[in-house]
């Protein structure tokens with residue numbers, strides 16, 4: 001299943017809302033239908049089949065039973081998650097920050113895929129802010145029902161990939177089907193955009209799965 005976590009080389013100049021990303025992907029992949037979301041840090045998962053061309057529903061996950069559709073999420077420190085199955089033509093893309101993780105949006109996306117016939121589901125977590133840089137308040141630790149991965153100078157650091165991996169394995173997915181690109185968006189030079197490093201007007205990292213010929217520069221899903 002083709003999927004990609006794009007570096008800033010392909011996403012330069014894209015900001016905030018879904019429109020510019022949708023236009024850019026339409027230019028890069030002219031033969032594919034592109035689905036982008038108006039992301040709101042929720043646990044809402046849309047179905048590509050219910051979305052009209054050019055509409056951007058308020059949701060943070062999207063699932064499709066037609067893998068020729070390109071599903072896209074935008075992040076800038078949150079975890080982009082791309083999902084597929086060995087045994088059914090079902091794909092999904094999810095935007096998961098700490099709020100989405102607290103709401104268990106990825107286990108909910110797994111449930112949607114299982115309800116659509118998938119059994120051997122793969123989950124791939126893309127570049128996100130790492131435990132090297134992600135200092136958080138106690139309220140985030142509590143919302144995630146976890147423990148800090150690191151303490152430094154009275155500050156608490158958490159690893160969103162670890163929290164997500166544990167949530168996914170609890171749903172019954174085999175550990176070897178949980179994949180990870182370990183790059184930290186905040187301290188990996190200029191390869192990725194980072195809200196924490198650059199502020200709210202930073203660009204967006206684009207992750208996409210599906211399509212007839214999804215060949216963008218960046219990191220293919222492992």
Ligand SMILES: [Zn+2]
Nearest residue numbers: 132133184187
């Ligand atoms: Zn870092």
